Amino acid sequence: MANMKKVKSKKLFMGKLNYGGDLLEEITDICRKNNIHLGRIEALGAVQKARLAFYNQETHEYQFFIIDQSLEITKLVGNISLKDGNPIVHAHITLANKTGKAYGGHLAPGTVIFACEFILESFEGPIFERGFDEETSLSLWTISE
């Protein structure tokens, strides 16, 4: 069963992130500065190195790892909602190295931008607030149909 809510497109932005910044921090910063509490982002570009996470479904802990090489961002996709009243960006990323080999995971702080072009859409709608989920120990939306 799915729990979902109707939202409405509010504003649409297109832009780029600057060289050398932290990918997750920069996106979160855009949301904070523009008062965006709900929405989605997609991006492509390249990173100087990546720090990703894999959620261990047995121990219920994120395992962080670094891919210490320059990589293309073949796709970043993320949603924007609230946690403890502040905008939080939950993004997953797919990357590829010079031979085309692909990597991916949950985007963590520590991923350094080389170049990044994004489209960000803010939504109007109900509050999507993250809270502790018993089953997975993840911080999921506490919505009910």
Add this chain to the structure above:
Amino acid sequence: MANMKKVKSKKLFMGKLNYGGDLLEEITDICRKNNIHLGRIEALGAVQKARLAFYNQETHEYQFFIIDQSLEITKLVGNISLKDGNPIVHAHITLANKTGKAYGGHLAPGTVIFACEFILESFEGPIFERGFDEETSLSLWTISE
């Protein structure tokens, strides 16, 4: 040459899928229950195991395979249209394991949800109905410009 039709954004939903469900079935179910015949979906999250397919372009048959481990969904992307009068979700998925290694393919039934956050947009527009395509033996949209 491209065959395409103009469509219009109708409704936008944001939500999550429940632990333990079948990923493709759950999305298809949302479409059926909400009378969605046309649209798009994007999602991220994690699965307990994945069942994917690769279309063999020579034999014209889908080859199914299982990745029997927990994986991050780095991206699910799909479109919604009609086949035999019923909503059908055509989705492709990119996944990554604990070392960041990425996998992907055509999403098949048998992929088990750990957690999944999605954005689904329904469209108004002409009927997109799938039918047999001579060239590829795939079930493609029978649209003409």
Add this chain to the structure above:
Amino acid sequence: MANMKKVKSKKLFMGKLNYGGDLLEEITDICRKNNIHLGRIEALGAVQKARLAFYNQETHEYQFFIIDQSLEITKLVGNISLKDGNPIVHAHITLANKTGKAYGGHLAPGTVIFACEFILESFEGPIFERGFDEETSLSLWTISE
């Protein structure tokens, strides 16, 4: 810091690309023929072979490579803007082979379509024109906040 501009959704198209065409050329052609200067595209499908590029962040040159096998497109994502006054599609692609192994990179001419279903959205907004970027030697948008 991010440089971004507000844009507005203008038209939305859903369609398919024909067997045997060049993936990047076909998308660019749609933009030219429909006078689309700004927007986004997403697609899934399959290719007969892929020609991708990786941007070498040290030498500041694209390194092209071919994956000479049939592959699923697990995701194509791209943006549309202007370069020298003409529409240019900047797309990255994620692919997977018969064992599910994923590949990716910057989409280059030479990628041959097997089947491809896309959603293309045109935007109204300021001019996004690509120009030489000192820091990366890439052709990036010359926008300022």
